[in-house]
Amino acid sequence: MSEGNAAAARPQRTVRKRRDIRERMERAVLADWETLEDEDIAIFTIRRPDGTDFPEFETGQYTLLAFWDQPSDDPRPRQLSIASTPLDRDFLEFYVILVRDALEDGSNTPGVFTGALWRHGPGDEILYMPRPAGRFTLARTAQPDVVCVATGTGLAPFVSMARTAWRAYQETGEAPRRFTIVHGVSYASQLGYAEELQRMAQDPGFGLVYAPTVSRPASDPGYTEAMCRGRANDLVRLHFGRETSGRVDPWFAGDLADILRERLTPEGAAVYLCGNPDMIADAKGSLAGAGFETEGRESQVITEDYW
Numbered sequence: 001m002s003e004g005n006a007a008a009a010r011p012q013r014t015v016r017k018r019r020d021i022r023e024r025m026e027r028a029v030l031a032d033w034e035t036l037e038d039e040d041i042a043i044f045t046i047r048r049p050d051g052t053d054f055p056e057f058e059t060g061q062y063t064l065l066a067f068w069d070q071p072s073d074d075p076r077p078r079q080l081s082i083a084s085t086p087l088d089r090d091f092l093e094f095y096v097i098l099v100r101d102a103l104e105d106g107s108n109t110p111g112v113f114t115g116a117l118w119r120h121g122p123g124d125e126i127l128y129m130p131r132p133a134g135r136f137t138l139a140r141t142a143q144p145d146v147v148c149v150a151t152g153t154g155l156a157p158f159v160s161m162a163r164t165a166w167r168a169y170q171e172t173g174e175a176p177r178r179f180t181i182v183h184g185v186s187y188a189s190q191l192g193y194a195e196e197l198q199r200m201a202q203d204p205g206f207g208l209v210y211a212p213t214v215s216r217p218a219s220d221p222g223y224t225e226a227m228c229r230g231r232a233n234d235l236v237r238l239h240f241g242r243e244t245s246g247r248v249d250p251w252f253a254g255d256l257a258d259i260l261r262e263r264l265t266p267e268g269a270a271v272y273l274c275g276n277p278d279m280i281a282d283a284k285g286s287l288a289g290a291g292f293e294t295e296g297r298e299s300q301v302i303t304e305d306y307w
């Protein structure tokens with residue numbers, strides 16, 4: 001075979017365009033939209049256009065969301081934890097912060113997805129991935145106490161877990177696992193879901209303890225002594241008697257120090273950490289130092305880094 005014929009016989013290598021993952025996503029509609037007092041933080045819901053239920057999911061899981069008008073150089077969908085309960089699947093709720101400093105040059109550019117989200121409003125189309133994903137789930141542990149530590153919108157999966165457990169408790173009068181939720185923010189205006197979690201915490205039979213902590217109390221007119229002070233990871237450090245790291249000396253409001261002495265122990269607690277990766281790495285180090293199993297199948301420390 002001549003060289004020319006050989007070339008003709010070789011299968012042609014077609015240069016395939018990388019498929020835009022958004023083509024595999026389904027259309028939903030942005031439904032409710034509400035910002036907190038800090039308007040860079042929102043709680044929003046999506047619904048299917050035909051009003052049917054979303055597929056099943058477990059509390060703690062996330063889905064992928066995207067817009068068609070995200071910049072063409074970054075069409076990737078973003079992961080967002082589901083804050084609603086799988087018991088109500090006619091909508092999905094999310095808790096999200098507008099990322100303002102997405103570029104390392106400090107140019108204050110809004111994030112690709114969250115920038116687009118803040119340009120849209122109720123009634124607009126949003127894309128979602130039908131199959132929820134993620135292993136940040138309660139089924140991975142069995143300890144009776146569930147201690148949840150979140151920074152910022154990392155609270156979302158814990159809202160889903162608490163709502164679902166609350167509903168079961170309303171029906172049966174029993175709370176199989178006890179939740180303690182530490183929510184770290186810079187300012188009190190960023191404490192989403194505070195009222196709902198406080199309401200659940202008022203029922204002693206449910207056993208939920210809600211502990212918001214503010215890391216800049218001195219410059220925060222919304223701060224009250226009903227809230228803890230300091231970063232979430234510093235409260236964990238304080239609990240275990242380790243040197244703390246932030247500018248504010250951590251402080252436990254009310255009887256939280258006693259509650260954590262009872263609940264945050266390697267014998268009885270599973271610990272779920274969600275949000276800022278620095279908080280997670282630091283808290284995980286404290287827990288490992290205190291005798292918690294933090295690796296492998298038997299790990300009692302479960303983590304979800306948001307970036």
Ligand SMILES: Cc1cc2nc3c(=O)[nH]c(=O)nc-3n(C[C@H](O)[C@H](O)[C@H](O)COP(=O)(O)OP(=O)(O)OC[C@H]3O[C@@H](n4cnc5c(N)ncnc54)[C@H](O)[C@@H]3O)c2cc1C
Nearest residue numbers: 078079080081095096097102111112113114153156306307
């Ligand atoms: C499993 C998983 C679940 C997530 N769930 C949520 C959620 O429920 N709510 C939520 O707000 N975000 C969540 N995120 C983060 C989310 O996927 C996006 O990264 C975020 O919305 C920013 O996207 P963007 O396109 O606007 O920013 P990009 O243009 O992609 O910029 C990314 C940069 O923004 C910063 N960043 C990302 N997320 C945050 C954040 N939450 N707070 C401060 N800075 C951040 C980081 O520096 C990151 O490198 C989750 C991430 C993962 C991996």
